[in-house]
Amino acid sequence: MITEALILSAILFVVGTFGVLVRRNAIIMFLCIELQLNAVNLAFVALSRLVGIDGQVFVFFVMTVAAAEAAVGLAIIISIFRHYESVDVNNFNLLKW
Amino acid sequence: MVDILFYVFAAVAIGSAFGVVLARTPVGSLLFMVSTLASVAATYVLLEAHFLAAIQIIVYAGAIMVLFLFVIMLLNLGHEYRRDLKAPLAMIPAFAVVGAMAGFIARVFRATDVGAGMMTEAGRGIDAALLEHGAVGAIAQPLFTDYIVHFEVTGILLLVAIVGALALAKRSV
Amino acid sequence: MELDFSRQLHYVWALLPEIILCVWGMGVLIAGVSGPAHRGEDHAVSEDPAFGTGSGLGWVSLVGLLIAAFFNGWLYTLDEVGRGAVVAVDDFRLFANWIFLGGAALSILISFTYVYRNRLQAGEFFSLILFATAGMMFMAGARDLMLLFLGLEVMSIAVYALTAFNRRDRRGAEAGLKYFLLGAFATGFFLYGIALVYGATGSTNIDTIAAVVSGGRAREGFLTLGIALMTIGFAFKVSAVPFHMWTPDVYEGAPAPVTAFMSVGVKAAAFVAFIRVFLVGFESVSDQWYPVLWWLAAITMVGANLMALSQTNVKRMLAYSSVAHAGYLLVAVAAGNETAAAGMLFYLLVYTVMNVGAFAVVIGVAHQGEERLQIEDYSGFGRKRPELAVFLTIFLLSLAGFPGTGGFMGKIYLLQGAAESNLWYLATILVLTTVASYYYYLRVAWYMWMRETTSEDQHDLVVTPLPMKAALIIAVAVVLYLGIFPSSMMEFARAGVEGLGALGGGLLGVHP
């Protein structure tokens, strides 16, 4: 079942990746990244069955990181929304080439 | 039984994950996300990580997702639907890439021998620890000994995040 | 004094500089929030920004860095017992700390007037720099992948915030968003890599990993995949082509002092961690990751240098330049021997100094803001402000790797590292792309010296307040000193790497 869980995590991970690739809404993109982190957590948990309790501890840290990122990330999104009145990344192309 | 449950939850998780990606509205995505998190939490339980499952629901689905929702509401993105998915044709290369990626990773996972079922030595160790310290204690024990430094750094991390969020999101100077 | 990490309290000593920085950062934050600068009433006062309101916090932060530096020096007197600890107390980490502290100090010095002019919140700004520095130091000292990751996050989150720090600037916000989303995206990969390495070896302790891996006890598939994913994560952080795409945008959009800070600090931290993880942890399976790094290095050097050729925005050009330097440093990682690692440390040091120096002048020309960043804006600069132009020329020559400057010695060091591992193709690519880089570095020089000003008052508003002058003079002095008398610093760098080998025990042929 560990392998299956890992494969599940892989699928969740690439679905998250897929979301980042195809969504233009910054919040949803970020949400997809959270999905990726969640997939990693699943991998940690699955692997902790294989090698020890430490993996579960790491999930803890990852969740904290996710929370921290959410705080800053959403703040940035709010900040940019103030400028563009939009969260569509297609609009954000002052910086290019 | 456990296996069947696992597959059910896995299916839900994957389906919800696709829902996150493909949902029409941000709120829809968010709800699918919660669903995914819940399903994953269920698999945590199946993997004997009960405490983490709880945390997953409480912290992740509960707190972080609410934060997202809050921001979506704040930015007034909840109602109107503006298609922000790429055109289907443009999605093909992206799909090909992630598909191949999944294939590669899965291939490695399938090729790696992890022993039968969950009855690895370490798994037994975890079970023992759970028995000895309880679900919380099993994690707390290493968390506050071996990983004390990590734990402290996590504190700093949160502080930084707060400072950063504060500095960025304040309305005026 | 010896540290035995079996008792956790010893970590307090081992992490003293980091702790001091964090505490100091909180102090600065509180001072900023409660101080007069925060009340927004005295921005109209035109006093010398060097000593003006809010800038006091800058000096305070510098003091904090100084104290941290002092304790970083003190750490040299310590020894650790065993290698199982999550925090390393080796010369490698301490050398890297010097780079971070120096880079942070220089970045703070050049940001005084910028902060003042752009009405940034000094308390948050400086404290975030301090926190980010602390994060870098955690990365450098981490002998545990998870701690490394947390350090990375502390650094990254602080820098994300700093990038978007100027809330009046749309470009800043855009840069912040791009950096954040892509950074988080890459974090996912990196973390997945850690997870798989953990799964493969059963530990996140680099030393243990090294032992397991070299003992052949790791799970092959997980390990390989984990290494690949970690490579991707690091490649993003060091902005190797093709993971560099955020770099030009972010460097261009971020406030210039922040750009300076992240171009030196983030990169240095990522490389230091890169070296420790790959050369200590995964050294014995180098045949797995070496080709990837080889190609990454080659593509990065070629791509970045070529793309930099057509840039007209100086900050963006320096961004591509920074990517190109990442390529040079990747050569050292690919070479993976002691000389290369030492060369990398040396180069990072030089790079920190010269790049911050270059950015200092850029900030000066940009009127302590984001105004005049096009290369045309430099025309006739040498005529109007010869001393600044000379400084910038020296920094550019050093970036280009010209004899007489530290950049040259650094490049030679890297090349030696590559040579020791017989990476002659990479060495050749390195020098050839260096030729291309001459073009865009010298282009700035030719605009400065060989063109006339477009208007009489073009450079009248260029100000270089005292702290920036100090930073410039320090930077020039270091660049030239390292270019002419590189010996002691080279040996110092070498010693740092030897420390890594002895304690981490993973360098070429020096297995424990």
Added chain:
Amino acid sequence: MTIFSTLLTSVVQEGHGGGGGDFVPFLPGLVVLLPLLGFVINGFLALRHARRSADAVRAGGELDLGGPGERPATHTLPSLVGPGVMLLAFLVTLVNFVRMLGSELHEPMVVHYWTWIDTGAFHVSAALQLDQLSMVMMMVVTGVGFLIHVFSVGYMKDDPGYPRYFAYLNLFVFFMLVLVMGSSYPLMFVGWEGVGLCSYLLIGYWFSDREKADAGKKAFIVNRIGDFGFLVAMFFLFVTFGTLDFVPVFHDAPDALVYGGGLATAISLFFLLGATGKSAQIPLYVWLPDAMAGPTPVSALIHAATMVTAGVYMVARSSTLFALSPVGSATVAGIGVLTALFAATIALKQNDIKKVLAYSTVSQLGYMFLGVGVGAYAAGVFHLMTHAFFKALLFLGSGAVIHSMHHALHHTHNHADPQDMRNMGGLRKYMPITWTVMWLATLAIAGIWPFAGFFSKDEIIWQTAAFGGAEHAPFPGLYTAYWVIALAAAMLTAFYMTRLMVMTFHGSNRTGSAEEKHLHEAPAVMWVPLAVLAVLSTFGGWINVPEAIRESFLGGFGVLPMTEWLHHWLEPVTATAHHIQETNLGELSHYAPFGGGEVAWAVISTVMALVIVVAASRVLVRGEVKPAAEDAEPTGFGKVLYNKWYVDELYDRTVVQPLLRLSRFCWKWIDAFLIDGAVNAAGLVARGMGWAGSLFQTGNLNTYAFFFSLAALVILGVVVF
């Protein structure tokens, strides 16, 4: 300074030059040094003078040299120094000559001054070689040179560049002396190119005139083609002998080189290329007629008497080498005889008095080549010497004529060409002395007994016959052809020279009635040298009277003073060559190809020449000549000759223009387009690639993430597989 004192004092005899009997050279360095000194003084004066005249030009006018006829003050010192140093040099030469006459000198005397080049593998000294050959040349150069210097004092009197003129002239003599006295090929080459330089400077003496400057340039460049041959020949010599000094080279040559071998032939042919350049032989003769753009005394000195004979001198000097190569020698002779005929034909139809003389010179040089080509080195040198006398005389005489014409035309502001013979006619009346001496020279060049040219030219023709008839002559039929052509050319010579004399001095005057009044005889300073040269042209041939002729009626049955004196005099120099010749060819023939001995053919040729002279003068005097302005272009074959067989045009089309086009092609297409284009393209491509690369940088986050993932996928793919 030390060099100068060295030149004067240190006389070190080299090992090879030891066999000089009791010959003690008298300050040979001084001979070279004196003209150099003259050059330095005159050069300094010239620069000072030029500065002043430049100031005047800048002020908008010309430097006032005083009234016409007066000798400007600035000209006094050069007038003294220029000829003065020549006189001294001649006297020193004379002393040496006398001493050499009184001694038995079998080996050349080499006077070493300083080491010029010493690389360790190659050594050459700055050393002068005194032997019979160089002595003859020195006498000619300094003697004739002195006379021409004197003549110039009169001729150039009104010229504003006077000091510069003498500076160049002195410098020329210096280099010429280095050429003939140098003890090694490199030193000879110094003189060789040095005289070329002076020739260039003097042809373009009136450099403000574009045509004259062009002519100088042409002379230099064409000469350089020859110099190329000289250089290569030296290289061959060096790799063969390890040295380029005359003495050891000629000493070792018979052993080191195989008779008729490829190496000897290569050496001689490359030397020949050098000689054709300097001595204006086919195919490099084209510069000499143009060289007439220089002042006439220059033409006399450089382009008749001395420099152009350097090629002959060189072949004579290298006689050993040429003797070793029958092919080389035959080529020398062939080129010579062809040039003799070819130039003579052109001279038939030229109207410019100097052009006629120029082609005549080319033709006569051809004879000299023929002489040295058939092993008659002494005869070649002999003709060189007599030619120096009579051709210098002819040139100076024409100079006097031109001088007179110029003054006459100048007075009436007539822009007619003072050198065009069609504008002359009947000058005998105004210039009796000139007329006399020039007739003497004409008879000499026409080869009429007993003038100098008779003996020298006849000997060459005879030797050709004798050589071709030798026992083992290499290409017997060829020499017969040479002999016939040489005879024919001699007849042509008689004709065109008579034409020149008649057009210039006889018939009615065509200058114009107003101008006629101003025609006058040359002043004494000009005609005295003419007279001296006339004496030499008349009697100079007696120094080398062949025995057969001396004992025949032509020699008054022994009345002529000496038998083959020059031949004997030069014997030490040519001995080796003669020895080689004897060994390989056997005895020379005593009969001409169609029978007849030496005397018989001498008589035949002189009679024929005389007949031509007389007949031509009768016919031509009666013929109507129109002044240049009214004259029509010649037609038919005459036009071809008039246009010099169109050789200049041919060269222009086949060499000059193609080279220019090639050069432009190289510049525009190869250099600018291809090479530089590639360089710039490399830069452009790099920038273009960079630009294209940065196009991925769309600013769109999805794109960035996509490329990130793509790259990640590639990395994963690489490690997984």
Added chain:
Amino acid sequence: MTLILEAIGYGGWALHALVWLPVLGMLLVLRSEEESAKHVAFWWSLGVFVLSLGLWWAFEPGWGGMQLASSTPWIPAWGVDYALGVDGISLFMVLLTTFTTPLAILGSYRYIGKRQRAFYALMLLLEAGVVGVFLATDVFLFYVFFELTLVPMYFIVGIWGGERRIYAAIKFFLYTAFGSLLMLVGILYLFMKAKTMLGVPTFALAELLQVPLSGTEQLWLFSAFALAFSIKVPLFPLHTWLPDAHVEAPTPGSVVLAAVLLKMGTYGFLRFLLPLFPVASQHPTVVSVMMVLAVIGIVYAAWVAAVQPDAKKLVAYTSVAHMGFVVLGIFALTLNGIQGGLVVMISHGLSTGALFLLLGMLYERRHTREIEAFGGVGRVAPLFATAFVITALASIGLPGTSGFVGEFLALLGTFETHPTIAIVASAGVIFAAYYMLPMVQKVFFNALEKPENREMEDLSGRELVILTPLVALMILVGWHPTPILERMEPSIEVVLERVEEAAAPVMEAEMLPGSETSHAPETAPTTSSETD
């Protein structure tokens, strides 16, 4: 003279002084007044020249090794020494540099109007760099100086140059840097090899010479080094940076560029290429390639020069031709050839330097360099014309001038080993006249038609002071080159011996007859061994 030298204790310190005094002078110039900067620079560089003159007497003519040598560790970890020394090859290059610099500075008094301090400071810096190149006996140090000379030249061309100065400057910089950086890789390879072989890191040339290299390695390294030096020389077809740089550079820049910077390339051939890679240097294919390129350069550059409308560009192309003779002489590998090459280097420095000075003076007067813009100048500027003609003649190698001695010896030496090539190259003497004389004629002869030319001033006193020593030296060297030749000879013999001896064993082992031409490098010193 020797007594004076002994009295002041002339010795190794003088070499260091020659490198560092100009740097000191640079600081002095920067500190001086704008107006007096040129005087400071001139007198200072003259002082440096006087100091360098002492080398002439302090130098022991009979000895071919490094003299007055000294060595101090600079970067001990890499075995880099700050090591200077002088031998018969570098002696004249150093003297040429110190001799040319004051003249170039003096020649720029009128030309340089703006930012004088900076200009003269850069000139002195350039001098320091070039002297360093010629004196360094440590390869690393050499490389540092070699690169360092680029920067001042870049700015001299770029700031004080003509219309297209920036293009020219960047082209010069990139082109030459391109070559030298590849050489750097070669140097590092040598270094690694030496380190493995000797056990200690070292960059000292004498030590690197001990490193045995296989034939293949030699060919690769030879290519890297030869590329760098060939670009510098410049050898056809790597020459296109030169005309641009020369035309755009200000007079003193052109002078120094032609007189000494180009020599760094040929000097590199002699100092490094031949001794370090004797086998490759003797490899028939290699030698043929180099020689053929040199010959093409001689003839082709002459052709191209002949049709240039710009006098300065014309002279620039002649440099390519002249340096072709040097390369030819060097790769002849004969005493005569190399001596000749060195003399051509000196002669080219004198004559081309003087030509550029003269053209600069012309430009100062008329503000154009178009040949067609002149005509008849000889009438208003006779001294000028005289100096120009003498210089031009020296440049085309007229006997009696320095040019002849050099070209003759170089060709002679070449002929000893490669007769055909020498013959073709000798044709260069024809083409030399073909490009130079028309230019001389069009500028100084012909009718004085244009009124602007009528106003032209003749040489001033200062200009006379500049030109006189140059012209005098051209003639002196033409008539009495022995003192130069005898000082060079032992050092060249050392090189030649080294080439022959070191080549012998490898030749025997690897280059048996028949395998020579097809001796393609089988394995690059690269990926096949790329492991950690």
